[in-house]
Amino acid sequence: MRCDLFCSVVDNFGDIGICWRLARQLQTEHQWQVTLWVDDLASFQKICHSVNPNLASQLQNDVLVRHWTAVLPELTAADRPDLVIEALACTIPPIYLEWMASFTDKALWLNLEYLSAEDWVHGCHALPSPHPQLPLQKYFFFPGFTVQTGGLLREQGLVEALAELGGSTQLQQQFWQRLGLLDAMDYQQKISLFAYSQAQILPWLEQLANSAQRTLLLVPQGQLATDLTQLFSELKTGRFDHKSLSIRILNFMPQPMYDQLLACCDINFVRGEDSVIRAHWAGKAFIWQIYRQEEQAHLVKLQAFLDKYLQHAPEQQKACIEKLHMAWNLEQDISAEFALFSNFSEQIQMHNKKWQEYLIQQQDLASNLVRFAENKLIMSRNFS
Numbered sequence: 001m002r003c004d005l006f007c008s009v010v011d012n013f014g015d016i017g018i019c020w021r022l023a024r025q026l027q028t029e030h031q032w033q034v035t036l037w038v039d040d041l042a043s044f045q046k047i048c049h050s051v052n053p054n055l056a057s058q059l060q061n062d063v064l065v066r067h068w069t070a071v072l073p074e075l076t077a078a079d080r081p082d083l084v085i086e087a088l089a090c091t092i093p094p095i096y097l098e099w100m101a102s103f104t105d106k107a108l109w110l111n112l113e114y115l116s117a118e119d120w121v122h123g124c125h126a127l128p129s130p131h132p133q134l135p136l137q138k139y140f141f142f143p144g145f146t147v148q149t150g151g152l153l154r155e156q157g158l159v160e161a162l163a164e165l166g167g168s169t170q171l172q173q174q175f176w177q178r179l180g181l182l183d184a185m186d187y188q189q190k191i192s193l194f195a196y197s198q199a200q201i202l203p204w205l206e207q208l209a210n211s212a213q214r215t216l217l218l219v220p221q222g223q224l225a226t227d228l229t230q231l232f233s234e235l236k237t238g239r240f241d242h243k244s245l246s247i248r249i250l251n252f253m254p255q256p257m258y259d260q261l262l263a264c265c266d267i268n269f270v271r272g273e274d275s276v277i278r279a280h281w282a283g284k285a286f287i288w289q290i291y292r293q294e295e296q297a298h299l300v301k302l303q304a305f306l307d308k309y310l311q312h313a314p315e316q317q318k319a320c321i322e323k324l325h326m327a328w329n330l331e332q333d334i335s336a337e338f339a340l341f342s343n344f345s346e347q348i349q350m351h352n353k354k355w356q357e358y359l360i361q362q363q364d365l366a367s368n369l370v371r372f373a374e375n376k377l378i379m380s381r382n383f384s
Contacts, residue, residue: 001374002033003026006086006087007019008087010088016047017275018153018274019036019087020036021255023036024061026369027061035063036064037067047255051065082107083377084100108380116304117305118300121149126139126141126372141369145305151368154281154365158259166264172185172264175264187216189266190218191267191268192220192265192267194219194269195269195289195328197224198227209244211245213244215246217245219249220253221252262282262286267284267342268287269286271290272291283356285341285345287325302325320344324341
């Protein structure tokens with residue numbers, strides 16, 4: 001099977017993070033030949049350091065990476081894929097669609113949508129949509145948290161490996177050493193903070209600084225890291241210490257190392273789509289900052305997720321988690337909500353393990369996508 005996967009990089013690395021994971025899994029676990037078309041190789045390089053932004057075509061982890069520019073290279077019959085994936089609201093160039101339509105034995109065309117917990121996606125998942133001019137048909141494929149959707153990205157052995165890391169002091173010590181954080185194990189509380197800007201973050205940081213337990217706050221590079229560096233000039237060196245709080249800015253790291261970071265922390269603040277899925281597999285307590293939309297439309301999507309995620313949680317924990325998520329996503333002071341959340345962190349982690357077990361019983365996104373594509377292609381070629 002040959003697959004062309006188109007990715008338009010939005011918000012620096014969110015979309016490319018998902019597409020790069022999917023491309024590698026299709027190649028590694030399903031032996032597909034994958035070509036990943038990316039319009040921003042410089043951002044891609046931040047999560048895959050071996051990418052050369054100046055090369056139009058290159059092989060990375062046995063995936064062919066091609067630079068998606070305004071003018072596509074000339075395509076021939078030898079380039080024809082079996083499956084074309086239009087990922088995360090990007091738009092395949094019209095000239096490419098015309099080329100797809102020129103073949104009698106046409107490729108299957110999938111629109112990989114954004115993650116959603118809303119019930120309406122159940123009725124839209126896998127539905128076809130004919131092109132208005134060309135003899136092509138596109139199918140909508142929705143990631144999600146139920147069997148009525150395409151599922152979540154999850155590589156083979158990932159959950160087991162992260163659980164082993166999270167439960168081993170020796171393995172965690174080795175991880176912190178690789179990251180250059182030799183004193184990480186000295187802190188009673190380790191928090192990863194990957195987030196968009198937060199207008200009311202200072203009271204919470206002061207709360208952590210005045211806590212009886214020492215907290216290591218790890219902030220990956222991004223908008224919030226930039227904001228914090230403006231607030232605390234000492235962070236220009238990558239580190240700021242204040243009473244019981246130590247803030248460290250982390251350089252961009254390869255995706256497997258970020259997954260390990262989540263497994264080694266006690267609480268994970270995650271943002272967007274890629275990192276929240278990884279937080280699920282790490283199994284630790286997490287707070288999700290959903291991608292912001294106009295007129296607070298994202299809060300409806302967040303509530304739909306919380307309703308599913310917390311359906312079987314004890315009432316006190318449920319109220320605590322909901323209040324913290326809403327305050328964080330509204331850029332409010334979260335000091336009071338976080339204090340309660342932190343007290344419940346062990347119980348929340350236990351709930352997350354049960355939620356994780358429910359999700360693991362479902363097929364992963366890549367496997368669902370492969371099965372759907374192969375069945376559709378077999379049917380179309382048998383009846384063409």
